[in-house]
Each structure stands twice: as structure tokens, then as C-alpha cells.
Amino acid sequence: MADSPLISVRDLTKTFRSFQRREGLWGGIVNLVLREYREVHAVERIGFSIERGEMVGYIGPNGAGKSTTIKMLTGILVPSGGEIVSNGFVPWRQRTNYVRTIGVVFGQRTQLWWDIAVIESLKLLRRIYDVSERDFAERMETFDEILGIRDYLNTPVRKLSLGERMRCDLAAALLHNPPLLFLDEPTIGLDVVAKDHIRRFLRAINQRYQTTILLTTHDLDDIEELCRRIMIIDHGQLLYNGPLAMLKQKLLRTKQVKFALRDQTQLPGLSALQRDGLKLERVDGLTYRILFDRSRISTADLVRQILGLAEVHDLLIEDEPIEEIIKRIYAGEALEKASV
Amino acid sequence: MSLRNIGIVYRKELMDSLRDRRTLISMVVVPILIMPLLTIGLGVLAVDIAGKAKQQIPEVMILGGADSPQLMAQLTALKDIEIVPSRPDYADEISNKQIRAAVEIPPGFDAAVQSGQPVTVKIDNYQGDLNSGFATDTLRKALRDYRDATVSRRLESRGLPVTLITPFDIKDQNVAPPEKVTGAEIGGLIPYIVILLCMTGAMYPAIDLTAGEKERGTMETILSSPVSRLHLVLGKFLMVLTASLATAALAVTSMGVSFGIGRRMLMSMASGSDSGAMQLTITFKSVLAVFGMVVPLAVLFSAALLAISLHAKSYKEAQSYISPLIPIIIIPAVVSLLPGVELNAHLALIPVLNTSLVSKEIITGTYHWKLIVLIFASSCAYAAIALGIAVKLFQREDVLFRT
Numbered sequence: 001m002a003d004s005p006l007i008s009v010r011d012l013t014k015t016f017r018s019f020q021r022r023e024g025l026w027g028g029i030v031n032l033v034l035r036e037y038r039e040v041h042a043v044e045r046i047g048f049s050i051e052r053g054e055m056v057g058y059i060g061p062n063g064a065g066k067s068t069t070i071k072m073l074t075g076i077l078v079p080s081g082g083e084i085v086s087n088g089f090v091p092w093r094q095r096t097n098y099v100r101t102i103g104v105v106f107g108q109r110t111q112l113w114w115d116i117a118v119i120e121s122l123k124l125l126r127r128i129y130d131v132s133e134r135d136f137a138e139r140m141e142t143f144d145e146i147l148g149i150r151d152y153l154n155t156p157v158r159k160l161s162l163g164e165r166m167r168c169d170l171a172a173a174l175l176h177n178p179p180l181l182f183l184d185e186p187t188i189g190l191d192v193v194a195k196d197h198i199r200r201f202l203r204a205i206n207q208r209y210q211t212t213i214l215l216t217t218h219d220l221d222d223i224e225e226l227c228r229r230i231m232i233i234d235h236g237q238l239l240y241n242g243p244l245a246m247l248k249q250k251l252l253r254t255k256q257v258k259f260a261l262r263d264q265t266q267l268p269g270l271s272a273l274q275r276d277g278l279k280l281e282r283v284d285g286l287t288y289r290i291l292f293d294r295s296r297i298s299t300a301d302l303v304r305q306i307l308g309l310a311e312v313h314d315l316l317i318e319d320e321p322i323e324e325i326i327k328r329i330y331a332g333e334a335l336e337k338a339s340v
Numbered sequence: 341m342s343l344r345n346i347g348i349v350y351r352k353e354l355m356d357s358l359r360d361r362r363t364l365i366s367m368v369v370v371p372i373l374i375m376p377l378l379t380i381g382l383g384v385l386a387v388d389i390a391g392k393a394k395q396q397i398p399e400v401m402i403l404g405g406a407d408s409p410q411l412m413a414q415l416t417a418l419k420d421i422e423i424v425p426s427r428p429d430y431a432d433e434i435s436n437k438q439i440r441a442a443v444e445i446p447p448g449f450d451a452a453v454q455s456g457q458p459v460t461v462k463i464d465n466y467q468g469d470l471n472s473g474f475a476t477d478t479l480r481k482a483l484r485d486y487r488d489a490t491v492s493r494r495l496e497s498r499g500l501p502v503t504l505i506t507p508f509d510i511k512d513q514n515v516a517p518p519e520k521v522t523g524a525e526i527g528g529l530i531p532y533i534v535i536l537l538c539m540t541g542a543m544y545p546a547i548d549l550t551a552g553e554k555e556r557g558t559m560e561t562i563l564s565s566p567v568s569r570l571h572l573v574l575g576k577f578l579m580v581l582t583a584s585l586a587t588a589a590l591a592v593t594s595m596g597v598s599f600g601i602g603r604r605m606l607m608s609m610a611s612g613s614d615s616g617a618m619q620l621t622i623t624f625k626s627v628l629a630v631f632g633m634v635v636p637l638a639v640l641f642s643a644a645l646l647a648i649s650l651h652a653k654s655y656k657e658a659q660s661y662i663s664p665l666i667p668i669i670i671i672p673a674v675v676s677l678l679p680g681v682e683l684n685a686h687l688a689l690i691p692v693l694n695t696s697l698v699s700k701e702i703i704t705g706t707y708h709w710k711l712i713v714l715i716f717a718s719s720c721a722y723a724a725i726a727l728g729i730a731v732k733l734f735q736r737e738d739v740l741f742r743t
Contacts, residue, residue, distance in 0.1 A: 017738070074564045077737060096566045104564045109557030111565070113352060115359035124352050128345070128565055156359075 005049035006180060006212050007073070012082035014043040014068050014236075042068040044236040045082065052179070053210040055202070057227035057244075059217060061330050065236040066216040070184050073214070074104050087180050100129060103173035107185030110169050112157045118168045119153040122175060129176035136175070143171040146201050163194030170201060174211075181205075183215035187222055199225050220322045234330055244322075251325045257302060258289040259315040266310035273305060291320075345567050349575025353549055357579060362544045367583050371537050371591035376598040378533065383602050390470075398440035398475035401426045401433075405445035410453075411461075414486045415443065420478045434466050440475035441465045443483075453490060520704045530595060531630055531699030532673040534588050535692060538638045539645075539669050541587025542580050543662060546645035549576045551658035559740065573646070573734040577727065580642040588638060592631050596624070623705070630699045633712070636719035637695050641669075643726035647733050653742060676700060688714045691722050 020036040021027070043065040050056055060066050071077040073084060075091035075098055084091055089098035104111075112121040126136045144150045147167040152160055160168065166186065173181065186202075187195045203226065205211045217223060223230055223244060230247065232240040240247060261267065263286070270280055273290065278297075281289050292302055299317055306312060357363045400421045405412045416423060421440075427433065430442045444462040446452075452459040463479050466472035491505055553559045562572065645662060652658035672693035675681055683697040694715040701708060733739050 071560070076560055076563045077741070096568050099564055099566045104561070106557065106560055109561055111558065111561030113356050114556055114558070116355050120355065124348060125565070127348050128567060 006052045006054075007048075007050040007084070007086045007214070009049065009073075010047045010083045011045045012043055012047065012069070012072065012084060013041065013045055013080050014065075014072060014077065015080040016040045016042055041236045043072070043079075043233075046233065046236075046238040047082075048231055048238065048241050050212060050214060052212055053206070054229065055206050055213045055215070055227050057215060057217060057223035057230040058233065059220070059223065059230060059326065060233035064234045066233055067184055069233070070104075070182050070214075070216060074102060074182055075099060100176060101178050101180060103176070103178040103181040105166075105169050105173045105181070105183045105186055107166070107183070107188040110157060110165055111172050112165070112168055114158050115156055117154045117156055118149070118160070121157070122153075122168075122172060125172055125175050131176050135177070139175060139177065140171075143174070146204050147171060147197075163190050163197070166190060166194065166198060167201075170198070174205065177209070179209075179211060181211050181213045183213065185217055186215060187217065187219050195219070195221070202226060220326065224322060232326070232329055239329055247325065248319070248322070251328065252320055253295065254291050254293055254320045254324075255299060256289050256291045256318050256320065257299075257306065257315065258283065258287060258318065259306060259312045261286045261288065262311040262313050266312075269309040270306070272309055278302075342568075342571060345571040346575045346578065349567060349572055350578045353545075353576055353579035354582065357545050357548065357583065360544075360548060363548065363583060366544045367541050367587050368590060370540065371587050372594045374533065374537070375591055375594040376601075378529075379595065379598045380602040380605060384605070396471060397422050398471055398478075399424045399438075400475055400479065401430050401439055401442040403430065403442055403444045404447060405443075405449065407448055408445055408450035410450050411445060411486065414482060415479075418478060418482050421475055430464065434464055434472065437466070437469065437471070440469075440472045441479060443479055517705065520706075529677065530703055531634075531696050532677060533595075534591050534630060534634055534699070535637060535673055535696060536669065537591045538584050538588045538634055539641050539666070542584035542638065542642045542645050545583040546580045546642065547649045547652075547655055547658040547662065549579060550646060550650040551652040552655050554652075555654045563740070569734045570731060573731050577642055577646055577730060580646055581638060584638040584642050585635065588631065588634055592627050596627055626702050626705060629702045629707075633695050633699055633702065633716065633719075636716060636723045637692065639723035640691065640719065640726050643723060643730045647726065647730040650730070650733050650739055651742065672696060683708065683711055685711070685714065689718050691719060695719060 016039070017037045018040045020038050022030055022036075046065075046069070058066055058069070068077065072079050073086060073091060075095035078092045087098065087101045089101070091098050111125075112118055113124075122136075122140070125131075131139075147170065149164075149167050149171055152164055152168070157165060157168070170186075183202075187198055190198065199222065202213060202215075206213055213226075215222065215226070228243055228245075230240065230242070230244050231238060270288075274280060276297075278290050278292060281291070283289050290302070290306075303315065303317070306315070398421055400423055402412070402415060402423055403426050405415075424439060426442075430439065433439045434442060442464040444464065446459055446461070449459055449461070461483055463476050463483075465476040492502055495502060495504060553562070563569070567575075645665075648661050648665070649658035652661055669692055672690060673696045676693055676696035681687075681697065683694075683701060687697060688694045688711050698708070698712060698715050702712075
């Protein structure tokens with residue numbers, strides 16, 4: 001058991017039947033009598049495995065199939081095909097026993113009850129998950145230490161800010177100390193400070209308890225700060241599954257040089273660059289940038305050229321932001337379905 | 341089946357609902373207010389309207405009678421009516437409620453009476469109008485008195501006793517116990533209100549616990565907890581049932597209290613007049629029995645409302661699914677109020693109508709045991725079917741996560 005993956009997914013498929021509406025008034029009337037359905041493949045034959053103690057990022061555009069996958073992994077939805085073995089359980093078949101070993105946080109929803117104080121919800125969850133009084137007290141202590149939730153335990157959930165609520169939700173999800181944690185958009189809508197808080201907490205529990213974490217997100221900073229491995233899904237299919245570093249290496253074609261000119265008179269000298277097919281973009285004031293393809297020109301050559309043509313008092317070389325890479329993948333840039 | 345898990349869900353829902361203002365209003369405030377309003381308010385209004393109508397002196401026209409001074413003297417002496425000058429459009433004036441009635445005296449009336457010839461006096465009125473009725477009663481009584489006096493005079497002049505023409509007197513008297521009188525008069529109304537409140541009491545919690553949960557996005561989270569779906573639906577159902585029964589119980593209690601107060605109030609208001617019919621008597625036992633009959637109906641409502649609102653994605657959508665149900669509940673209850681609709685074995689199988697009819701009987705103190713058992717059993721069967729459907733629906737992904 002020790003060397004088998006904690007989660008193993010094979011050919012996982014989920015098909016929904018979606019009602020096809022006809023257009024217009026007449027269509028609306030016809031809809032009442034004749035209903036046509038279309039099959040939508042939310043997730044199509046995906047496969048991956050996750051090892052104990054890993055933190056994996058699961059990303060994809062809206063409607064790509066991320067949440068559907070998470071719902072199948074947590075036993076809420078029954079797959080239309082394929083297999084999942086997670087923590088030794090088949091989620092939908094052994095759901096009630098299985099969910100005792102996992103924690104789930106849905107960023108846009110809360111498992112705390114809206115109108116009642118946070119502590120009441122936590123106490124109810126303690127009873128649902130059969131956590132002993134002693135363990136409960138001990139864990140509340142730990143959560144307060146890392147999450148600082150003591151101050152609003154007696155506040156009804158609806159009165160909490162999003163960041164506060166998310167901290168309480170994390171506490172609720174981890175109350176029974178699960179070895180496996182699923183997070184669906186844990187940082188959505190949070191401010192920078194709150195995001196940072198959540199990320200630090202996730203890193204801490206991953207290190208302290210070896211908690212395995214699978215998180216979906218739209219915020220690539222989450223991925224860069226937390227995950228070594230990412231999986232990219234779009235149109236229900238897994239496009240990439242491997243280390244973040246390898247994705248960058250494979251797809252990082254362009255870099256950018258950002259520089260500040262000493263004064264405006266230096267600008268005409270740079271026109272020589274444009275003759276070489278390089279595009280000069282103004283960022284602001286005297287700051288300009290050039291995006292370039294590493295396969296066509298080396299960074300050193302370009303810097304040398306710029307310095308030879310104009311007087312520059314500051315210069316910065318950057319990788320293409322990860323967002324740009326992901327955007328290119330979503331836009332359909334060829335990417336072999338690599339599995340590492 | 342783990343009662344513990346059902347208990348946890350129930351407790352959670354109860355805690356949540358007690359903090360929800362909509363549920364509290366429909367569960368507590370409405371039943372407590374509606375009963376006193378209905379019994380005392382309507383009672384006071386009815387006594388008041390009847391009293392006012394009596395106090396108003398109706399205007400009456402006398403047509404003809406110029407050659408009959410004796411009859412005219414009788415009529416003009418009446419205190420309870422006001423005689424106005426005659427006009428040719430009296431019929432229209434009666435229809436438009438400008439005057440309340442008219443007396444048509446044929447020419448030569450006095451002379452005809454003197455000579456013993458048959459003659460007819462007509463009272464023109466507006467049938468069904470309360471004030472016209474009062475005027476007609478006054479006129480009829482005056483004319484009857486005049487006729488009786490004439491008869492007596494004739495008998496006397498011939499030396500015959502008055503008992504010759506009235507050998508005996510007739511008097512009507514109510515022998516039904518007061519609760520039966522109340523039952524027959526307003527008995528149908530009480531179960532109707534209790535049934536309706538049972539439904540409205542269950543409505544908001546049912547929506548809140550299903551569609552509301554979907555809307556807030558907490559459905560997924562509760563479904564990802566180790567509570568099985570069966571326990572979840574049963575816990576939720578028990579909460580809805582609690583709300584329904586609490587609403588009904590509060591309504592029944594408040595009904596008892598307001599009848600107690602209402603009776604005294606109306607008695608004092610109506611004292612002096614002949615408002616003996618305004619007696620309101622309901623026994624504690626009958627109220628308890630009505631409540632017992634309503635329990636399976638509350639189970640049916642709770643389960644059905646839960647099943648229906650589970651289909652909705654939002655609170656608003658659930659409301660639009662449920663509003664058409666209200667007439668479905670009201671119509672059988674109204675049918676039971678119609679005169680002549682009597683309980684029988686066939687009607688005992690129609691949900692809502694059966695409970696409404698049997699409750700009406702129970703309020704009057706009549707217990708048809710065979711039918712009561714039949715109704716209770718059939719209501720329980722319907723309730724079990726509805727609960728079974730609700731449980732099944734909670735297992736269905738396409739209902740829980742409808743897109």
C-alpha cells in the first residue's frame with residue numbers, strides 16, 4: 001500500500017444530459033412539448049495519480065470540468081465511466097466512510113451554516129465526524145495558532161468577511177484531521193493579504209501533517225507558490241499533467257526585456273531594432289519593453305543591441321508570465337498530453 | 341438507519357430555521373394572529389353589521405291607500421319605518437337601495453275588508469338584501485297584526501271565542517347542544533384554517549432547506565459530509581414537519597383562547613338583542629381530535645413540499661412551483677364547507693377533503709369511528725408515498741444538481 005498512489009484515476013468520464021432549448025417564441029412553445037437533449041461530456045476519459053503528501057494544482061478555464069472532477073473525487077457525483085480509488089475507497093460506493101478521511105472546501109460555498117455562529121457549526125461537524133472532545137479542543141488550538149480564528153468563532157457566518165469565512169471553512173474541513181484535502185477555488189475573491197494567509201496555512205499543514213492537497217484555482221500565483229505539479233484540463237480533457245517547471249521549460253518561448261531610457265532623445269536610435277522584426281512597446285513614461293522569441297535571438301544579443309543603440313539607465317529581463325502560457329494552452333496551442 | 345445522524349441534521353436545521361425570520365413569521369406569528377382576527381374580528385363585524393342594519397330606519401313607500409284611512413293609520417303609526425312620498429319608479433328605487441320596500445294597497449281596501457271581500461296587499465322588496473328584509477318584516481308584522489285585530493273584532497262581534505281561529509300556538513326551540521350549533525355554523529371553517537396553516541407553516545422551511553440550500557451553495561458541502569442522503573432527507577423532513585405541526589398547534593391553541601374570549605365579548609355585545617345564535621362553543625377534546633387528524637396531512641404536505649422544492653434551483657423558482665399548490669389545497673377544503681357535502685366512504689379517500697370533512701364532524705361532537713379510521717389510514721398512506729418520493733429524489737443527481 002505504501003508505494004501505491006493515494007489517488008488513482010483511470011478513464012474517468014462524466015456525461016450530463018443537457019436540455020436543448022429552441023430559439024424564439026415558437027421554439028419556446030415547441031420546447032414545452034418536444035424536449036431535445038444533448039449529451040455534454042464534462043469530463044472525458046481522464047487519468048492521473050497523486051502521491052501521499054503531494055500538493056497538486058488543477059487548473060482550467062470556466063466549465064473545463066474541474067469542479068465536476070472534484071465532485072466525483074469527493075463522492076458527490078457518480079462517474080458515468082472509469083475508475084477512482086482514493087485513499088483506498090471508491091468514493092461514490094463507500095461515500096460515508098470515505099468522506100471521513102477527506103476534507104473538502106468549496107471556495108464559493110461554505111459548509112458552515114449561514115445564520116448560526118461559527119462555533120455551533122464546528123460543534124455540529126465534530127458530532128458528524130465523531131471527533132472526541134479532546135481532539136477537538138486540541139485542533140481548535142492549532143487552527144487558532146495558524147489561522148487566528150478565535151475572534152470570530154461566535155459570529156454568524158453571514159457577518160464574516162470572505163477571508164474570515166474561508167479560514168473558518170478550512171478549519172471545518174480539517175476538523176477531523178483528514179489525510180487528503182480537496183480545495184475548489186480556495187482563494188477566489190480574496191484580497192492579497194487573505195490569499196497569503198491561506199497559502200501559508202496550506203503549506204503549514206502540508207508540511208506538518210503530510211496532508212495531500214488537490215486544489216483547483218484560477219489564480220496562478222496559488223500554483224506557483226504552492227504546487228510543484230499541475231494538471232491542466234479543458235473541454236473535459238487533461239491537456240497537461242506534470243511539473244510546473246517542465247511546463248515552463250517546454251512552453252516558455254518568449255521573454256521580455258523591460259528598460260528605461262535616460263531621456264526621450266534616445267528613442268529614435270531604437271528604430272534599428274524594429275527593422276529586425278522586434279516590436280517595441282511603450283509601458284509608461286520612458287519605460288519600454290520588447291517581447292522576443294528565445295529561439296530566434298539570445299537574451300545576451302538583444303541586451304547588447306539595446307545598450308549599443310540607446311542610453312539606458314535601468315533594464316530588467318523577465319520570463320513570460322505563467323498566465324500567458326496558460327492562455328496559449330487554452331487557446332489550443334499544441335501540447336502533448338504528457339504524464340510524468 | 342442511524343437515528344443519531346438524523347438527529348444531527350434535524351438539530352442543525354432547527355437551529356438554522358429558528359434564526360430565519362420568514363420561517364418564524366409563517367410558523368408563529370401568522371397562526372397566533374389569524375385565529376383571534378378570524379373569530380373575534382369576524383364575529384364582532386357580523387354582530388356590528390346586523391346591529392347597524394337594525395338601527396337604521398328603512399324608508400318605505402305606500403302606493404295607493406288614499407281611500408283606506410284605517411290601514412293608512414296603522415302603517416303611518418309604525419315607528420320602525422319611515423314613510424316617504426310615493427313615486428312611480430319605486431321598483432327601481434328598491435333595486436338601487438334608495439328605499440327599502442313599498443306597500444301596494446289596492447283601491448277600496450278598507451271597504452273590501454268591511455264587506456268581507458278577498459283582497460291582497462303586496463309588499464315590494466329586494467330579496468336577499470338585509471335592510472329590505474328588515475323593512476319587509478316590519479311591514480308584514482304590522483299587516484298581520486292588523487289582520488289579526490280585524491279577525492278578533494269580527495269574532496267578538498259575533499260572540500265567538502278567539503281560540504276558534506287560533507286553536508294552538510307554535511314555538512320553535514333549539515335542542516342541539518351548543519357545540520353542535522357552533523359546529524354547524526362555523527365548524528367547517530376551523531379545520532380549513534388549520535389545514536391551510538399546516539401547509540403555509542411547512543412551505544418556507546421546505547423551500548429554505550432544499551432550494552435555499554442550493555442557492556446558498558451549501559448543498560454540495562452537506563452532501564460531502566459523512567451523513568448519508570437518507571439521513572439528510574429524513575432530518576430535513578422532520579424539521580419541515582415540526583414547522584408544519586407547530587404552526588397548526590399554535591393555530592389550534594390560539595383558536596381555543598380566542599373562542600374563550602370571543603364568546604364572552606360577543607355575548608356582551610349581542611346581549612339584549614335576539615342573537616342567541618352567536619353562541620360559540622368548542623370542546624378541548626374535539627380540538628385535540630382535529631389536531632390528531634391533521635398530523636398525517638402535515639406529513640403529506642411536508643414531504644410533498646420538500647420533494648417539489650428540491651427540483652428548484654433557487655428560492656424564487658421554488659415559490660413559483662409551490663404557489664399553484666395553494667388552490668389545490670384550498671379547493672377541497674372549500675368544498676367541505678359547501679352545504680350538503682356529507683362525509684362518505686368515497687370522499688374519505690380524497691386527501692385534504694376527507695380530513696376537512698371529518699374535522700367538521702368532530703367539531704360538532706360527532707365521531708364516525710369507521711370513517712375516522714379509514715381517513716387516518718388513507719392519509720397515512722398518501723403521506724408515506726410522498727415521503728418515499730422525497731427520499732428517492734434525494735438520491736437523484738439530476739435533481740440535486742439540476743443545471
